[in-house]
Amino acid sequence: DQQVKQNSPSLSVQEGRISILNCDYTNSMFDYFLWYKKYPAEGPTFLISISSIKDKNEDGRFTVFLNKSAKHLSLHIVPSQPGDSAVYFCAASARTGNQFYFGTGTSLTVIP
Amino acid sequence: GAGVSQSPSNKVTEKGKDVELRCDPISGHTALYWYRQSLGQGLEFLIYFQGNSAPDKSGLPSDRFSAERTGGSVSTLTIQRTQQEDSAVYLCASSPGALSYNEQFFGPGTRLTVL
Numbered sequence: 001d002q003q004v005k006q007n008s009p010s011l012s013v014q015e016g017r018i019s020i021l022n023c024d025y026t027n028s029m030f031d032y033f034l035w036y037k038k039y040p041a042e043g044p045t046f047l048i049s050i051s052s053i054k055d056k057n058e059d060g061r062f063t064v065f066l067n068k069s070a071k072h073l074s075l076h077i078v079p080s081q082p083g084d085s086a087v088y089f090c091a092a093s094a095r096t097g098n099q100f101y102f103g104t105g106t107s108l109t110v111i112p
Numbered sequence: 113g114a115g116v117s118q119s120p121s122n123k124v125t126e127k128g129k130d131v132e133l134r135c136d137p138i139s140g141h142t143a144l145y146w147y148r149q150s151l152g153q154g155l156e157f158l159i160y161f162q163g164n165s166a167p168d169k170s171g172l173p174s175d176r177f178s179a180e181r182t183g184g185s186v187s188t189l190t191i192q193r194t195q196q197e198d199s200a201v202y203l204c205a206s207s208p209g210a211l212s213y214n215e216q217f218f219g220p221g222t223r224l225t226v227l
Contacts, residue, residue: 002154004154006154034215036218041220042220043116043203043205043218043219043220043221044155044203044218045218046215046216046217049215089154089155091155098160098162098168099145099157099160099168099170099171100145100155100157100216101157102147102154102155102156103154104152104153104154105154
């Protein structure tokens with residue numbers, strides 16, 4: 001049973017525009033959320049995180065929004081750059097747990 | 113400093129053979145995770161080691177899968193009697209501490225192909 005879902009397997013955006021990647025979760029115990037970025041033949045690298053006490057966290061061009069009532073989070077990239085082209089995974093964990101639950105990923109292509 | 117390394121990067125094996133995948137975590141990281149990513153799927157948790165505590169094996173898909181971590185450092189994931197459905201990228205990650213809030217640092221993965 002997939003507890004973290006990324007329903008869009010791919011997304012294409014023009015350079016300079018906003019990229020919005022979405023993620024939904026089902027477990028109300030999740031209280032920490034992360035986004036990872038993955039290039040081909042490399043392991044995922046941490047991008048940005050948010051805890052459930054916040055509804056927004058910003059780091060440069062990257063902003064993560066959390067809507068706890070909807071069990072939804074999103075990653076905004078503004079402005080998008082060709083180097084942002086990668087697969088993005090969202091992940092969630094619960095304070096009481098040992099593991100992160102990952103979504104299936106969204107492949108972002110930023111068109112120059 | 114050195115990141116998480118995994119070997120081999122690619123492994124092709126015949127159905128029924130045993131394979132061993134190796135992970136060298138970042139020095140000083142007490143937590144180590146194994147995941148696998150099958151085609152079109154997300155990262156599937158397999159096993160978690162934290163210090164000298166008993167590992168959390170709740171994600172291992174069958175008793176053909178086992179893992180050990182020697183001396184709190186290097187870890188080996190062993191798959192016995194491989195099946196075609198074991199074909200996937202196996203990822204190892206380490207983190208500085210036990211708390212689930214710690215960022216995980218991933219290795220490049222081992223791509224396993226079972227013919």
